Amino acid sequence: MADCLVACDCGPVNGLSGEAGGRELGLWRLGIDLAPPHFASFWQNFLVVGSYYTVMWGGPMWLLHWSKDGASFNTGLAYAIFAGAVFGGVIAASYERAKRRNGLPAWRDLGRS
Template sequence: MTNEDKSFNLRLHNALYLMKKNNMWESNYAPPLYKKLWKYGVQIPPPPFCPFWLNTLTFGFFFGMAWGGVMFVLTISISSFSNGVILYYSILAGLLFGLVMAAFHRWRKTVNRLPDWDDL
């Protein structure tokens, strides 16, 4: 384990402890998506500590992929929807969802007076 890994793990532990101490819901500060990413070694801060753009990208990408898959399965028998339309709507839905989730986590950080990631 490198020093960078140790530093990230220490910050992550401190951040999770701080949010738990502030009575934040675990599903808000450590959603299943992030737990899975941490398990695979992705060094991404918890959502309230992530930059706005990273939350938008992370939540939007995974939601858009899921939404597009569901739309494809549900509309496979309807010939009026082309793959391009499904792709367009999944990108739009992912972008909107990502923006809403990023704004929500920014708000939660402000309300709970959490420090910046670099200050942990």
């Protein structure tokens, strides 16, 4: 299937064109040019997902729990970075596994950025 998509360059790959109903999705809206997760590298997924999780989980945990328990900011930051690294690694590995299982090419091999 992936060979056909690369060979024919027949437009959006399973609907992942970067636009949905005229509106750009996710980070593309902010002008950040990233491949969809199933086409991105392990490390790109690790950094994007891990960073997002670190901020979006660590921030509320700091505000609602750790600061009230008297933990230092550095301790909270260490917890958040560790959790983000674990979560990012697990999610990136699952995307990489799905990519290999389905024989998906890299985004750049599809003629995308």
